[in-house]
Amino acid sequence: MQATIALLPGDGIGPEVTAAAELVLRTVGDRFGHTFTMTSHTVGGAALRAGRPPLPDETRAACLAADAVLLGAVGDPAFDRGSSEGRPETALLQLRRTLGVFANLRPARVWPGLEDGGAFKADRVAGADMLIVRELTGGIYYGEPRGMADDRRSAFNTMRYTRPEIERIAEIAFESASARRSRVTSVDKANVLETSRLWREVVTEVGARYPNVTLDHQYVDACALLLATNPKQFDVVLSGNLFGDILSDEAGAVVGSLGLLPSAGIGGRGGLFEPVHGSAPTLAGRDAANPIGAIASAAMLLRHALGAHAEADAVERAIGSALAAGHRTADLVTARGRVPVSGSAMAGEIAARVKDGASPEA
């Protein structure tokens, strides 16, 4: 197979974790006989620092031309005070829209051996395995009108969803659930918001076409609590853009570290693959960041953008095997006396297992 992959390292720990994912993709290419042409492009704060807009035209063009895009992170405290046009995050919002990737798949599962790695009780979280299906190109992130009054005494955003936008993301959730444990939990705030009432109505209509999938609805506040107290009950969690953003960080706490979580933006052109964590500026440049979120995003890229299922499975097995062998980056170290490995060492462990074809237990 021949494929072009646009790499957008971006800001903070983005370049480190992108390099880790690139190493693993090259290893996959070697082992399976594929040619991946990978080119890097500037985005976010890195672009702003070079005097460019957050999403330069040539970066946009390269992403549109590629078979898939892998992004590290955007976000830079140096640009925290600017308006939307001058912020690193704007690049990502524009890119999601440009590519039309309306569905964001955010799988979150507790890897064997990491049950006691996080803030929650091991017996509560052991075996938790969910897929957050987050709407990615609508809702309050994009709704107009939006703005800040000149005197900065008020500001406003608009949460808006149309029927077709809700229908298509709901279909992705029900299709995903059909291939999993056949449960969809739809998240909204229908006791307060009109957009949520429409959301609930449309999701219920779509759900009627999937009689084998059980649907329930949760208010987002209750869902946040249940995620912390009983995460095992969740299979597919369907949510709008803002609620999905918030709940997926909480899922990071459930699985032990936000650094573990990958995501796939699908439904549009190619696909946009990005770890769920951000740029973590305080961690940057120390080779301490966990590369698993980015590497698992590369696995999702192989599966969803390139249809390379055996290759994606091989990467996920390699991650599980490296963790089972006891390798832990600093974010995952809880046991006293256990020495954390660097991000690049973790990437090396995973790449070596991809090369050897690690079995699940190895």
Ligand code: IPM
């Ligand atoms: C995420 C991030 C982004 C989002 C930011 C960086 C714009 O938090 O992908 O979860 O809010 O979507």
Ligand code: MN
């Ligand atoms: Mn987020």
